[in-house]
Amino acid sequence: AQKVTQAQTEISVVEKEDVTLDCVYETRDTTYYLFWYKQPPSGELVFLIRRNSFDEQNEISGRYSWNFQKSTSSFNFTITASQVVDSAVYFCALSEAQDTGGFKTIFGAGTRLFVKA
Amino acid sequence: SQTIHQWPATLVQPVGSPLSLECTVEGTSNPNLYWYRQAAGRGLQLLFYSVGIGQISSEVPQNLSASRPQDRQFILSSKKLLLSDSGFYLCAFTEAPGTGELFFGEGSRLTVL
Numbered sequence: 001a002q003k004v005t006q007a008q009t010e011i012s013v014v015e016k017e018d019v020t021l022d023c024v025y026e027t028r029d030t031t032y033y034l035f036w037y038k039q040p041p042s043g044e045l046v047f048l049i050r051r052n053s054f055d056e057q058n059e060i061s062g063r064y065s066w067n068f069q070k071s072t073s074s075f076n077f078t079i080t081a082s083q084v085v086d087s088a089v090y091f092c093a094l095s096e097a098q099d100t101g102g103f104k105t106i107f108g109a110g111t112r113l114f115v116k117a
Numbered sequence: 118s119q120t121i122h123q124w125p126a127t128l129v130q131p132v133g134s135p136l137s138l139e140c141t142v143e144g145t146s147n148p149n150l151y152w153y154r155q156a157a158g159r160g161l162q163l164l165f166y167s168v169g170i171g172q173i174s175s176e177v178p179q180n181l182s183a184s185r186p187q188d189r190q191f192i193l194s195s196k197k198l199l200l201s202d203s204g205f206y207l208c209a210f211t212e213a214p215g216t217g218e219l220f221f222g223e224g225s226r227l228t229v230l
Contacts, residue, residue, distance in 0.1 A: 006160075033217045043205060045221040052216065091161065095217030102149035102168035103217035109160035 002027055004094050006108035013082050014116050021077040021111045023092030029053075033103075034068065034075045035093040039110070045091070051075065082115045089113070119144035123208040123222035130229055136181075136195040138225050140208030143189065148210040150191040151219065152183055155205040167191060168213070203229045 003026040013019045025034065036048040049059065051068050059066050063080045079086055089112045095105040123140040130136060142148050152164040163176045165183035173183050180199060184192045191208060208222040 035218065037219075043224045043226075045207065045209075045219070047218055047220075050216060050218055093219075097217075098168070098174075100168055100172070100174070102166065102213060103211055103215070104163070104166060104174075105151070105211075105217055105219055106163055107153075107161040 002094050002096060002104070002106045004092055004106055004108035006092055006111050008111045009109070010112045010114065012114040012116065015084060016081050018078060018080050019082050019113065019115075021079075021090050021092075021113070023075045023077065023108060025073050025075065025092070025094045027073075027094060027096060029096050031097065033095040035095065035105070036066065036075075036077050037091045037093060037107075039089040039091065041088070048077075048090075079113075082113075084115050084117050087113055087115045119148075119210075119212070119220060121208060121210055121220055121222045123206075123225055126223060126225060128225060128227045130198050130227065132200055132229055133197045136193070136198050136202070136227070138193040138206055138208075138227075140191045140193075140222055141189055142191075142210045145189075145210070145212050147188060147213050149213055149215075150185060151209040151211075152191065152193045153207045153209065155207065157204070161207065165193070198227075198229045200229050203227055 005024045032053045034051045038046045065078045067076045089110045091110045092108040095103045120143045151166045153161045167185045181195050206225045209219040
């Protein structure tokens with residue numbers, strides 16, 4: 001069965017600090033996708049990154065970086081030099097292909113990040 | 118480009134009243150469609166998903182139902198709302214075939230009084 005755990009409910013940092021958001025997942029499939037989404041106060045979810053289960057290469061995009069480790073079933077997200085605009089709820093998600101077609105995606109509970117000026 | 122719209126954006130309904138939330142997708146064919154609910158301060162809960170017209174998979178037993186009368190239309194309904202149905206409802210789609218990346222609508226905030 002699928003499961004995504006984001007143990008950190010809320011994190012508060014001061015601007016320019018680095019912060020890491022943790023994500024641990026469970027799946028029986030060998031092929032799956034992992035995602036991070038950002039939900040700003042407006043409520044609409046914004047896609048940040050996708051990783052497939054066969055690609056463990058870490059990725060950096062500007063101040064954002066992701067560390068995917070299959071050995072520990074983790075897909076952690078780091079924001080370097082955080083800014084106030086990074087304040088949002090961040091969701092980790094796991095997606096698996098279904099026999100009936102399409103994908104089923106479940107989300108973690110989310111981590112609310114507060115960045116103080 | 119693909120777009121997704123859902124409405125109404127805000128809804129206040131009394132307990133026991135019916136519900137209908139609509140979602141339409143443009144710019145893609147045969148999308149996979151999803152309804153999620155986010156209770157206040159909580160994560161996203163998958164309610165229903167559909168891989169084709171008339172094909173609905175239900176994830177959580179409750180007093181809600183979903184229908185897909187057309188390829189790019191997804192409707193969330195209830196005959197009698199409960200207080201616990203309050204929340205933020207999000208419609209989403211993935212392209213088919215695709216890699217599972219979800220594109221979300223603007224969301225519908227439902228308050229049941």
